[in-house]
Amino acid sequence: MSRVIVIGGGAAGMMAAAAAAAAGCGCDVCLLEKNEKLGKKLFITGKGRCNLTNVAEIQDFFRAVISNPKFLYSSFYSFTNEQAIDYFENLGVKTKTERGGRVFPLSDHSSDVISALSRELTRLKADVRLHAEVKGLLTEEGKVKGVLLASGKRIYADAVIVATGGISYPSTGSTGDGYRFAQECGHKVTELTPSLVPMEVKEEYAEELMGLSLRNIEIRITDGKKKLYEEFGEMLFTHYGVTGPVILSASSIVGRRLKEKELTLHIDLKPALTEEQLDKRVLREFEANHNRQFKNSVDSLFPSRLRPVMVELSGIPGDKKVHEITKEERGRFVRLIKDFTMTLTNLRGFNEAIITKGGVSVKEIDPGTMESKKIQGLYFAGEVLDLDALTGGYNLQIAWSTGYLAGINAAEHVCVS
Numbered sequence: 001m002s003r004v005i006v007i008g009g010g011a012a013g014m015m016a017a018a019a020a021a022a023a024g025c026g027c028d029v030c031l032l033e034k035n036e037k038l039g040k041k042l043f044i045t046g047k048g049r050c051n052l053t054n055v056a057e058i059q060d061f062f063r064a065v066i067s068n069p070k071f072l073y074s075s076f077y078s079f080t081n082e083q084a085i086d087y088f089e090n091l092g093v094k095t096k097t098e099r100g101g102r103v104f105p106l107s108d109h110s111s112d113v114i115s116a117l118s119r120e121l122t123r124l125k126a127d128v129r130l131h132a133e134v135k136g137l138l139t140e141e142g143k144v145k146g147v148l149l150a151s152g153k154r155i156y157a158d159a160v161i162v163a164t165g166g167i168s169y170p171s172t173g174s175t176g177d178g179y180r181f182a183q184e185c186g187h188k189v190t191e192l193t194p195s196l197v198p199m200e201v202k203e204e205y206a207e208e209l210m211g212l213s214l215r216n217i218e219i220r221i222t223d224g225k226k227k228l229y230e231e232f233g234e235m236l237f238t239h240y241g242v243t244g245p246v247i248l249s250a251s252s253i254v255g256r257r258l259k260e261k262e263l264t265l266h267i268d269l270k271p272a273l274t275e276e277q278l279d280k281r282v283l284r285e286f287e288a289n290h291n292r293q294f295k296n297s298v299d300s301l302f303p304s305r306l307r308p309v310m311v312e313l314s315g316i317p318g319d320k321k322v323h324e325i326t327k328e329e330r331g332r333f334v335r336l337i338k339d340f341t342m343t344l345t346n347l348r349g350f351n352e353a354i355i356t357k358g359g360v361s362v363k364e365i366d367p368g369t370m371e372s373k374k375i376q377g378l379y380f381a382g383e384v385l386d387l388d389a390l391t392g393g394y395n396l397q398i399a400w401s402t403g404y405l406a407g408i409n410a411a412e413h414v415c416v417s
Helices: 011-022 042-048 058-064 069-078 081-090 110-123 177-184 245-260 275-288 307-314 327-338 394-416
Strands: 003-007 028-032 065-067 095-097 102-105 127-129 134-140 143-149 154-156 159-162 193-195 199-201 213-223 226-237 241-243 263-268 340-347 355-357 378-380
Touching: 003 011, 003 143, 003 154, 003 177, 003 394, 011 028, 011 110, 011 159, 011 394, 042 110, 058 065, 058 069, 058 394, 065 069, 069 394, 081 095, 081 102, 081 394, 102 110, 110 127, 134 177, 143 159, 159 177, 159 394, 193 245, 199 245, 213 245, 226 245, 241 245, 241 340, 245 263, 245 340, 245 355, 275 327, 307 327, 327 340, 378 394
Parallel strands: 003 028, 003 159, 028 127, 159 378
Antiparallel strands: 095 102, 134 143, 143 154, 193 355, 199 241, 199 340, 213 226, 213 263, 226 241, 263 340
């Protein structure tokens, strides 16, 4: 019987195997996963809630993709976000939409998504093999012939789909095997860097702010006078620096620049107010606390953890009476609130990165089928490719869409070969 092998039981791999098995070609589909269970990384996505996709218009998906958005045209239109939602609803996973158009399982459990895909693979009679580590691909005269397992066993196939993920969260089994398979077949792998990852800062007071979450703030990241990124949303301080939605998304834009040099993070703590409006607000606070010390007069302006840091950075002595503060001092304080800066020094490592930036060069992959332009019958899907996007469900949609396209085309390839 003709066979399709899928390497990797993550989001892209499970979708690819299901799509191939459902294609109606009658081919045997074998999914090989080296872990003890499927979906190990999928289990922890979205803080264990699994941000399945986004309800944004499809054109917004292309804007959210950072690396090679045009490559995804066929993928996104072959299996859209709406189709993804319907697919999981039909598998029994009820969904809900939250802030920013993010789609989650109604249960808030990523395990429900994994279970639904597992049941579907069983229903479609896909051969799922766990603890099955692939050591390499078998090729001959420019065609894929199967895979070699770490055990030494060879499994022959007419098509192979590599969906091994990247090297982010290596504890889940994402150890870069797919990059090696691709390179051994003559494919180029672009520079790999952590993405959607926290960032480190130089300032020691970051540790004082550890655990503090700021909502409804606006951040801007600059290299000298050049603005690299700007976004409104939520962030969090850690003992080493900063994280949270706007910071993670920023890392995918500025990460490679940050590897070369330090950058400046600007935080507008009151983006809803102009500098003039904020000055009036601060003046009201000062007038209401006329005879109090400065350090005790800003309670309503900041979270308690942030107050001592802002007082110190203001340059105004904390024990100075409010009525003694000059207009110039108040002006500097207002500008500090509108432009609280920190020095970004580095990205955190792959063990904290949600995804990997870089991967198998998409120039060597057919965007309409996901097939290698170098090896006939070899397909790639998901994070192993040089594709990445902002947070919000976009990266999982890349996995679903490329996995689906690879699956149906691999099955078709097997049927006609």
